[in-house]
Amino acid sequence: MVNPLYIVAILLGTGFLLPLISKAGRRVALTVFFMSLIAVSAISYQWLWSFLFDGQAPAMFYTAGVEPPLSINFLLGFKEAIFITAVNLIAVVGAIYMSTQIKETGYKAMILFLLMVLGLNGLILTADIFNLFVFLEITSIATFSLVGMDLKLNSLTGGLKYMIAGGLASVFLLLGIIILYSLTGTLGIESMSQYVLNVDNVKLLSIGSFLLIFSFIIEMKQFPSNGWAIDAYDGVNPGITGLASATGTAAVFYSLYKIMPIVSDEILSMIIFIGSLTFVVSNLMGLMQTSPRRMLGYSSVAQMGLVMAAAAWSVFSQNEGLFFAAVLPLLLNHFFAKAGLFWITGIIKKNDYRKWGVIRENKVLLGIFIVMVLALTGMPPFPGFWGKWNLVLDLSANFEFFWIFIILLGSLFEAGYMLKWLGVTLKKTYEKDIVAYDSYKVLAIEIVNIMLLIVSFYYFFRQNHTHMGYYLPYTAGLALLGLRFLPEKIKGVLSLASIFLYGYLFLTHQSGFPLFFNAMFVFGAFVLTIATLNRKKKSSTFYGLLMLMIGSLIALVNAENILNFFISWEIMTVTSYLLIHRGRDSEKESFSYIMFSLGGAFLILMGFALAYSENPQALGYGIFSIANENSMTAFILISLGFLIKTAALGVHIWIAGAYSKAEDDVTPFISALLSKAGIFGFVMLLLTMGIPRTEYIDLAYILSWIGALTALIGTMMAIHEENAKRLLAYSSMGQVGYIILALSIMSGLGWTAAMFQMINHFLIKGVLFLAIAGVIFRTGTADMYKMGGLIKKMPWSFTAVMFGIIAISGVPPLTGFGAKWLLYEALIEKGWYLQTGAAFFASTVAFLYCFRLIHAIFLGQPKNEFRNVKEAPAWFIVPQYILIMVIFLFSVFPKLLIEQITRIVEPVFGQGVTWTDGTAYTSLGYWNGTTVMIIVGTIFVVLTAGLLIKMPKIQKVKQFNIVFSAERPETPELTHFAYEFFRPYRRALGWMIAPYAKNFWAAVSEWTYTISDSLRKIYTGNTQTYIFYILMMSVVLFYVTVGVK
């Protein structure tokens, strides 16, 4: 093993000699420069390698041949090896990224760069506290010089602020060091952490350790003493910023971590507090940013707060494992993603995130950009996700719920601005602009990206998954992303084939509810995917994303523990977001969708954590079987998360936008399949946890009302929509409300109703959304009043919609009636009469939108502009009729479906429905779907035949052959009564759909932004204000932690 002191020797030696070497020419100097960086990297790799694979023990290296603490020593363990490897790697890559600038500035820039790297390595390696100070100064001064190197005003201003803050931090650091030295008589960190135990002067000790830590709090840029840092991130050359934000903070963080054992628990608590506060507040302030660099600055600061707090927690709770499980992945996630993103801002030099669309011209960079933004928002499989997951679980095992809440809140804010940036970048039209994609810069970013992925993989495999088969469903999506160059049709066929394969692989060894749901997902995905074959426009990512989403659904039901569940949930959220986002003008709507979804996901995670805290050994669904005061809170949190996904009343405001703005062949997936993911979650939750109740609160009852009101209000809103897809979206909301209502009954009959309604809704919404997709495909509009009379042009679509609305409205003889019948029987059996009334009201109101949908589009007067439209393509028609065939099958033989449902429900709740021949009996009533169908069919046929026989000669008439106020109308617009169809209804019952929820969430968002905006104003840009904050913070924290005597 190479002595790490050679790192110092090589860097310093090269640095010192460079003035002479440069005499031999710039190229020689550059070569030497890179060679020494690579040599240093090689030393660190060698160490990391032997730690990873050769079981190397931590090694200590003294200097001067004298044992510590008399001499300074370097300590090189596994953690140090990781940190120096990462730092040296980014150093090499950063040098590549900055090579032009370095070349232009000359050998002096190389010296500064090398010595900065020296400082970073020293910070990580040294085990002496004063030596730490020296290396800190080396790092800082070299960084300052590099910051100011381009001599731009903003660089210089940022640099000066940085230096003054650094100067203040040094003052506190030195004061802390000398106090601790005077108390312990040593400067070695390890010996100091032992000697502090014997110190009598506790008060002075706590003052000393406070000052020591406080200087690091400044260096770690914690709120509010961090305005200077954000200004510096904003103003300084992104090459340096990326380097400093990644390596500088990592090294400083590590040195802080090293000295944590010295300080007392109170001070560790202070670190945790400040770190968490910074995480939330900085992310909150980030929401108002428009400059990407400043956004990244806020994000950096926030991430470091989180990492610092987590590290302090791991020391506090003496859980070394947590460092590797949570702190390190969080840090590395930030490390690579932040370096990469800052460097991308150096290529796309747009100071406004709304102008970033230009990055779409470079596909490589765009891909990296997406990956890194998703990594920063903590999505699986990136390391940030594993870190957050492990941290949250550990915190929950220690009952630190408030902290979990803070972390998740901060993460939500962060996702807020990062995804806003991503969303706008992916969609917004941009001014054509020449961007210099310097190949070496892109190369550097690509390397960082690969490193991020490697670390992701490492953490992915490091995590205990119990069974890797869970991830099988993602293979097709990933493969299709890889095969993005293939023609669309081939990718579509591949998708169909892989769905088929999934079905074969998974359905064969599942049972119970997972099998039931999975069958629906596989079948539905297969049928709905057929419609996507109609796509003509080339898209590199569509099928990949689609298959990832479908895979996530399959993985979701396949999951056997909450980790797998949550991963699938997150992937489902992201992929559906990206899919919705592909639609036209969808930025706002998809943003609202992802924010609600993430909020929901975080609530679920909170609930998981709460449940996990009761039983911190296992991760299986069994953890929900808790029976104490936490169970109710956990239930509320988790079910809130699921309710958001199912768009229950109050958290529904995203649904119409997301459904309507998604591409037309994507919406069926979301409505028919994705909304069932929330139902699946509910099922798993209720199966294991039941519905908790106390003496005063019966959650089942509350849940039933949520379901009933969702059904009613969703339906009410649907009838006033002009846009067909929005109408169907609210219809979905209402229909899913019934499912929740039925689930909350918690009886065999109720669950039978729920599952039946779910299948029913899946089939119908598939048909309706596909039919509408076909119509929109031909007419180019989703506004119903613009259409009319299309029945003659699109008879197949019309018929499909007609069957759809008959089924959805619950009119016998189609399946919808079965769902309603089961639901009411179950509700009355349960004794929930009022809910029954509400559900009934909802189901009658549903007629209104059903009629409106079919009337406004297909009936009435055809419009001139659609006189030549054709029937929708067969790609749309075929899947519709496959689904309709299934609807008819279950209508004629409801037993087929209900028996399957009984099979899975019976073991839990007992039988809900009994059978005599084809008649289903409940405790209240009976129903024979087959005879109903036969009778209705017979009457219908007989009457049709009668009319045919008796019918006099039919005269064909033209469109306007009607008499209207004694006049024959000429324009269809005058005669197609469709716009604001149910206006009287709105006048009478509009109060029911007053936009309380919408206003509420608008107020929430407005307040969040207002708070964000007023908070960020504390960063006035005036250096003296920042000095004031730093000093004030020192005083406040001093009195809080050390206290007045």
Added chain:
Amino acid sequence: MELQHGIIILMGIAMILSAILAMVVKDLISSVIAVGVVSLFASIIYLLLQAPDVAMTEAAIGAGLSTLIFLYALHKTKDAEEEND
């Protein structure tokens, strides 16, 4: 020992006064010199604290070179001297 104490207090007062002077005075050159004086007094105190090495360093670098660098910096930002508050 008492004498030394007295000297220290006197020098301390002198240092504090010149530090205040350095902050209060409008003229930047006087300000720089005043800070130099603070360092100079500090180096004497170091001698009294039995720290001759520090004393030498403070005198040579803190009081000497540092002051000089400030003066050069002043020279380079000359036109600003009138407008400082």
Added chain:
Amino acid sequence: MNIIHIIGFILMIIGFWGLLTQKNMIKIVLALAIVETGLQLVMVTFGFIKGHTAPILDSSELVKGAAEMIVDPVPQALVLTAIVIGVAVNALMLTFVIRLYQKKKTLSITEYKDLKW
């Protein structure tokens, strides 16, 4: 408990005062220098032991009984380093000030607020 500690702390406070109130950037750097001087005084004083002599062993008794006779040399060594580093930082800061001055022709720190929020 030493009077020099008080002197050092007062110097630091004066320096902080300057940092907070002086608008001229050169004065801010000067203020930081005062803070550093005060801090260095405090540090050296921490190593002072009443009645002990400087850590230079120029007589044989001193060599033998050094541990009982000399003041603590470590703070001195640390301050030595701190002074040099302080000057280096100040010099660099001044060059920033010079460059900034060349950009905007003013030394008032309140004029350099382009980066904010």
Added chain:
Amino acid sequence: MDNFWTTLLYAFLSMFVIFNYGMLLGGVVYKIIARVHGRFGPPVWQPYVNLLKVMGVRTAISHGIMFWLGPVFRFAGGIGLFLFMPVVFGSVWMQNFSFSGDLLLVIYFIFFGQLGMALGAAESGHPYSPMGIMRGLAQVTVSEVPFALAVIALAAQHGTLSITEIVAAQQGGIGNWNMMTNPVATLAGMMAFLGMMMHAPFNLHLAPQEIPVGPPTEYHSNFLGYMQANRAFFASAKLILFMNLFFGGATNIPVLVGKTFTLYMFAVFVGVVNPRFTLENSIRWFIRIPTATGIIAVLIYTFKN
């Protein structure tokens, strides 16, 4: 089901009876309304005349397939509704196909004809059709609410949703009728009944200009014939439903006739003395008083059970 053909035969028999009853009922009602207004009025057999007249028309125009199918839906809805209901309690041949489903099936099947009719009428392209449909549907949605609540209250009261069993529970004298045992639900149900019969004051769907009467504006000839024939079934079926639910059902045909006629007269007289409501007013009315009554009816059983 064990003897399908018998069932079928009985069904045809009861259909024949009810058709004629319905036709005559209509004629009688026209007469009575005229007398109340001080006119002589048409003969009682006028509906037969009307029906024969429209069925005899030799030409027809169609606006399209759905327009054509609308009356079929409508008629099928009326007949179906009737056929899913037990008509006379205890009678073998007046049970129809009530074994196919319970009260919920009947309630939901009411919509079948209405929906189909709405689709057909809407294809005509005449703006009055959808306008009338909108009004009719809107009113149905709200008038169904008190009705549903009343039905729920009955189901809660009797612990069953089977019409036959509900009727059975009411046998043995007027004191056992739900009218007496569950007056609140009956009140709610009867208010809903007014709306469902679509007589004045709740007949705004016919209103656009009275002459081209609402949804069927464009219908004529055989189409209209189907619809007129349907009216006989549909109205009778609804009457029978209410009779069964609240007024003890019928054990023989005279009782059936007596009870349903009284019920019909109730609706007619309310209509005669009340002016027509605007749609908003009628919606508001239904959502207030009848719904409140229905909620009370349901709440009684919520707390009783």
Added chain:
Amino acid sequence: MIKKLFAAVLLVFMAVMFYQLYSNITEKSELSGVARGYAERGASELGTQNIVTSIVVTYRGLDTLGEVSVLFIAATGVAVLLRRRKEDEEYAAPSKRQSSEILQTGTKLLTPIIVMFGVYIFINGHLSPGGGFQGGAVIASAVLLLFLSDVNYKINHGLFNIIESFSGAFYVLIGILGLLLFGANNFLDNRILPLGEFGMLLSAGAIPVIYSLVGLKVGTELASIIDNMKKD
């Protein structure tokens, strides 16, 4: 004004903070910890009279190496930041005035003496107070004197660079020699040279050598800072 009020209030709180710190300091009466170790072992182990020097150069030699690096970075940074660029040309140099004859002559006489004094300080670092830094500063002041006497004086950059580079490189080399000669724990060990007789000039192993290199390095670095600051 309000700002000053805030500052005053804040500083009162800081003063209370420092007072708490101060009131908790207990005065030492004897050496403890590593200081005792240095005092007991320094003279015999490293052969230095000046314990501070033994700490600075050997025991905490890595700090000193870092310190030299800091100065080096600062000098480089100053040079980079004040480098001449085309756009800076407009800042015309203020008129130069030649200094008096006496100063010029005096300088010529004094410069060698000052340099000699500087060298004296650093090669005696292990015996008496002072060492590389102090000596370096003195050497730098000699250069300063040259600037003062002759405004057009240009330092010989080639020579400076060579001195600067080699002194630094040799310093690192001496550190590595420790590793090569003794082992992994002997970076910057002064005992690569014989310790010699205690109290003599040529004693304390490599300390005089190191201090000389530090002196040269610091001197050239400080001089180059001044040189860069002086440039117009």
